[in-house]
Amino acid sequence: MRTTPWGTTRGGASNKAGTAATDPGKRRLVGIDAARGLALIGMVSIHILPAWDPVTFEPTAQWTVFAGRSAALFAFLAGVSLAFSSGGRTPHTGRAMTATRAGILVRAGLITALGLGINPLIPGTTSEEVPAVNILIYYGAFFVLVIPFLHLSAKALFAWAAVFAVVAPMLVHVTREALPAATDLNPGFTDLAADPAATLAQLLLTGTYPALPYLAYLLAGLTIGRLNLASLHLQVYLLLVGIGLAAVAWSAYWVLILQAGGYDQLMTLTPALTEDLIDDIITFGPDPVLPTTTWWWLAIAGPHTNTPLALAVGLGSAAAALGAFLLLARRFGSVLLPLSAMGTMTLTLYSAHLLALSTEVHYDRPYLWFFIQVVVAAIFATAWHRAHGQGPLERVVAHGAGLTRRMVLTGHRTP
Numbered sequence: 001m002r003t004t005p006w007g008t009t010r011g012g013a014s015n016k017a018g019t020a021a022t023d024p025g026k027r028r029l030v031g032i033d034a035a036r037g038l039a040l041i042g043m044v045s046i047h048i049l050p051a052w053d054p055v056t057f058e059p060t061a062q063w064t065v066f067a068g069r070s071a072a073l074f075a076f077l078a079g080v081s082l083a084f085s086s087g088g089r090t091p092h093t094g095r096a097m098t099a100t101r102a103g104i105l106v107r108a109g110l111i112t113a114l115g116l117g118i119n120p121l122i123p124g125t126t127s128e129e130v131p132a133v134n135i136l137i138y139y140g141a142f143f144v145l146v147i148p149f150l151h152l153s154a155k156a157l158f159a160w161a162a163v164f165a166v167v168a169p170m171l172v173h174v175t176r177e178a179l180p181a182a183t184d185l186n187p188g189f190t191d192l193a194a195d196p197a198a199t200l201a202q203l204l205l206t207g208t209y210p211a212l213p214y215l216a217y218l219l220a221g222l223t224i225g226r227l228n229l230a231s232l233h234l235q236v237y238l239l240l241v242g243i244g245l246a247a248v249a250w251s252a253y254w255v256l257i258l259q260a261g262g263y264d265q266l267m268t269l270t271p272a273l274t275e276d277l278i279d280d281i282i283t284f285g286p287d288p289v290l291p292t293t294t295w296w297w298l299a300i301a302g303p304h305t306n307t308p309l310a311l312a313v314g315l316g317s318a319a320a321a322l323g324a325f326l327l328l329a330r331r332f333g334s335v336l337l338p339l340s341a342m343g344t345m346t347l348t349l350y351s352a353h354l355l356a357l358s359t360e361v362h363y364d365r366p367y368l369w370f371f372i373q374v375v376v377a378a379i380f381a382t383a384w385h386r387a388h389g390q391g392p393l394e395r396v397v398a399h400g401a402g403l404t405r406r407m408v409l410t411g412h413r414t415p
Contacts, residue, residue, distance in 0.1 A: 341384075
């Protein structure tokens, strides 16, 4: 069995957490799927629940835990799953790799089309009006950009991940003012046709989940996916090193901005922003893009700022989460079933969540609607996974990608 970035490629009655807990390969999948399920819940909480306490105006606990980190975990696990689908510890070669790349390209196109189709249903165009920024169209860009790296070794992938984590935020910083601005945070087919350059810039550099900086997560996930994730040693290593990386990156922000004069530089060189607005960017993220008045902005580590330190915090958190769930799955695979079942069909559940947001019924009772969405998703995912394995949308995407792979492998003849 293999996983894909939006669920498993096979499933059914044999893929139950009760048996997965006793088999190293299946246990590995349960841990990865459970981590993906947590990322989904984190995204739902960010979209529905308040970001700050109305009394103290301090960030809420769920915002502190999930803001930016849920998306990072999604992208990181996409890289892990792409490693599995491209050969695991031994990457495909020759026509097999060509077929894999073609399948991923088709997968990217289908997910992007789904995202572009859903986006017009999401209300609002500005950050104040939009309840959620749809990550699906960015996922399509992630997959396309990662295709040339699929054949590389773990060491080479790790090096490229480090390069993108440092260089991509700098590229965003120096090009942002020259790039065309998007008119909608969630562009649809109409926006793409009307201004393809602005949409492309949004997907690659200026959007909420810009593909070039996020490639650091994908490549790091590919690196980990090339290793033996069933190893207890590696699982502990992921947990400890992930925590350490996130702590070091956050400490670097604390020293540079709060102790070494960086905050004063932000205020002096960005006179259009008050101290409160600068604090909001550091705590809640840019609105909608990070200022470029000084290079000191690249030393903050807030959610969705996509700076080198923010990427390091997200990457460390994602690695730690994966390590923790892999360890938990060694003993508690059956307990994780609702979460791991959700993780096998995040494309279906995330799309349903966005459609639910379009009804705008969640504003008055956010905690109630968050609870309803998560519980309904867990019940549906568990029942569907036990009966059918793959989620509904995952089946469609997997069929298109699988058909493309088979056509390439058989010399472009229809099977």
